[in-house]
Amino acid sequence: MMISVKRILRSGWEKFSRDRSSTGAALVVMTVVLFVVSSLFLLQGMSTFLVERLEGGVDVSAYFKDTVSEEEIFEVRSQLLSLQEVKEAEYISREEALRRFVDAYRGQEEILAPLEAIGRNPLYAHLNVKARDPKQYDQIAEFLAGEAFASAIASIDFYDRAPLIERLSLITSGIRGGVLAVSAILSIIAVLVAFNTIRLTIYNSKEEIEIMRLVGASSWFIRGPFLVQGALVGATASFLTLLFLLAIGFFGSKPLYSFSGFDVFAFLLGHFFSLLLLCLAAGIGLGVLSAAIAIRRYLRV
Amino acid sequence: MIRYRNVTKIYPDNSVALRDVSFDVQHGEFVSVVGKSGAGKTTLLKLLLAEERPTKGEVLFEELSVHQLRPSDLPQLRRNIGMVFQDYKLLNSKTAYENVAYVMEVMGLDEETIARDVQEVLEIVGLEDRVHHYPLQLSGGEKQRVAIARALIHRPRVIVADEPTGNLDPYHTRDIIRLLLRINELGTTVILATHNKEIVNRLERRVLTLVEGRLVRDEKQGKFIVV
Incomplete structure (x- = not known):
């Protein structure tokens, strides 16, 4: 053999x-x-x-009212992360949001000048939420728009960007x-x-x-x-x-x-x-x- | 040893190659099968190797009906028959040595035996100085001697030669026939299909004459008679 x-x-x-x-x-x-x-x-x-x-360029942001404490935002974040659809939820404090804004528009005085004129930080603390699948942004936005968070969330930007997200998908x-x-x-x-x-x-x-x-x-x-x-x-x-x-x-x-x-x-x-x-x-x-x-x-x- | 019983072979295009052919070949015989081209000589030999199936009748080799063998048993049958062809049928990608050794390799013999026997057989056929040549580097006569060495190497019971001198000049033809006679003298049965009148008449051995697929003559010390 x-x-x-x-x-x-x-x-x-x-x-x-x-x-x-x-x-x-x-x-x-x-x-x-x-x-x-x-x-x-x-x-x-x-x-x-x-x-x-x-897909990495797409997210849903939930902007919190000034009255909401950081602990409360973290609570919302942990509830979001418990959802299967959510891949990550990044917390951006008001200070961080301002820093990023200034970095992004550095040298563009016509945009940065009004900020100085106001004399305070007008930006909201927010959560940038990324879904596992672009089709799931709809469900995440609905979750955030629910009764439970109505008193804490000032606005959700998904509805403005929904057509763009759908097209990307x-x-x-x-x-x-x-x-x-x-x-x-x-x-x-x-x-x-x-x-x-x-x-x-x-x-x-x-x-x-x-x-x-x-x-x-x-x-x-x-x-x-x-x-x-x-x-x-x-x-x-x-x-x-x-x-x-x-x-x-x-x-x-x-x-x-x-x-x-x-x-x-x-x-x-x-x-x-x-x-x-x-x-x-x-x-x-x-x-x-x-x-x-x-x-x-x-x-x- | 070999027995053809009422063998008829009709090809799918309705051409009749053999009609009701019956004869026996005994162990140690030298039998020439003669006839014109198309008389049925090659078909007769192909039936023995189970390359073709008879339309009617049967072919027995050592009492075994060749065409009732399972396909997996055919290699065993063919190892008992040494074949020599007009067109040599050598493996062009193998040297003379490898062509001859191949038969022993398929039988599973060890390298030492193969090396000893192949060298010996190549000496018998006079090719000891052509051992490592490929078929394309050999003359027609040399190729046919390699083919005979291959047919001999495993000491088959019978050697079947189908027009082995068809492509050779008279000198090489004489050498090849001498070799076949020598092999026969050593006890191996030889069946030689040819239409070379001179060879058959010189042999003075048994002759089967085929005409249009019919066996018309079977003589112990026959001659090539044109019909």
């Missing part, structure tokens, strides 16, 4: 290293396929980054859906291309398979080396793909970062092992599966 496994592995390696034309063709196609698949992984990462950035789910659909379609095309290339490689070996059958080789002794060759093509293509991706990430990182804020190279390094696993699984899986399916017809007696 062990001797047969050893011979199948050796024979697979010989096919991979000696049959250069078919191995080369399969390697090129498999590398392109894996490049497409890992680019889709990159696209998913990029779209998630952009969607999170869009539509855009982000559109991006996610679009990326998913494109990924699915391209993945199917990639799998079909890889499968057909391996099938052609095995078609070229049909005479060899016939000879092996005629000299009394068992189906596994014939099939095995082709599966090993498929696995080696997949594994080699995985490493080539990662090399290309890292090279492209390294040289293309700067322009993309200045355009979108997304650091491709850092993303690739951060997800290196996930990508390696994805490529190896897709490459070896496709190589072995395609070879197994394609060789079946030539093994029929």
Whole structure:
């Protein structure tokens, strides 16, 4: 048994290293396929980054009357945090609100001058609430608008921004859906291309398979080396793909970062092992599966 | 040893390759199957290897009905038969040594036995200095000798040669036939399909003559007679 496994592995390696034309063709196609698949992984990462950035800019703010103490605001905050929909609730004191306002409009005297004219801090203490899902802002705003907080809350800014939040929600789910659909379609095309290339490689070996059958080789002794060759093509293509991706990430990182804020190279390094696993699984899986399916017809007696 | 019983083979396009063919081959015989191209010689040999199924009748090898074997048992049957083809059917990605060794590898023999036997058989067929050459680096005669070495290596009970000299010049043809005779003298049954009149007449062995799929003559020391 062990001797047969050893011979199948050796024979697979010989096919991979000696049959250069078919191995080369399969390697090129498999590398392109894996490049497409890992680019889709990159696209998913990029779209998630952009969607999170869009969603991060959205919140609901509840402004508290001057008469409400900090303890009471913290009480409201802890009630909010107990809600499943709430991801975080940041407390901004009146002083902090003023500091941020001044920082934001530094150098714009026409905006800051009225503040000095008033002579006191006109800003409210408030809670900036972020939801887990943009669709949940509605429920959070309704919770804050309830009877329990009517005497403490001066205003909630959600109702002014509701259309913007809804539109953002539509855009982000559109991006996610679009990326998913494109990924699915391209993945199917990639799998079909890889499968057909391996099938052609095995078609070229049909005479060899016939000879092996005629000299009394068992189906596994014939099939095995082709599966090993498929696995080696997949594994080699995985490493080539990662090399290309890292090279492209390294040289293309700067322009993309200045355009979108997304650091491709850092993303690739951060997800290196996930990508390696994805490529190896897709490459070896496709190589072995395609070879197994394609060789079946030539093994029929 | 080998028995064809009322074998008829009709292909799906209705062409009749064999019609009601019956004969026996005994252990140690040298049998030539002659006939024009298309007479049914190759089909006759393919039936023995279970490459084709008969439309009627049966083929027995050592009392086993070849076509009733399960697909998983066919490799075992084929390991008892050494095949030599007109177009050599060598594995182009393997060297002469590896082509011959392959048969022993599929049988699960150990490396030491393989190394010893392959070297010996390649010496018998006169290819000891071509061991590491690939088929594309060999002449037609050398390729056929590799094919014979491969057919011999596992000491099969029978060697079936289908037009083994069809692509060879007279000198290589003579060498190959000499080899087959030597193998037969060592006790292996040989079935040789050919349309080379000169070879058959020189052999003076048993001759089966096929005409349009019918076995028209079976002579102990036959001649190639054009029908």
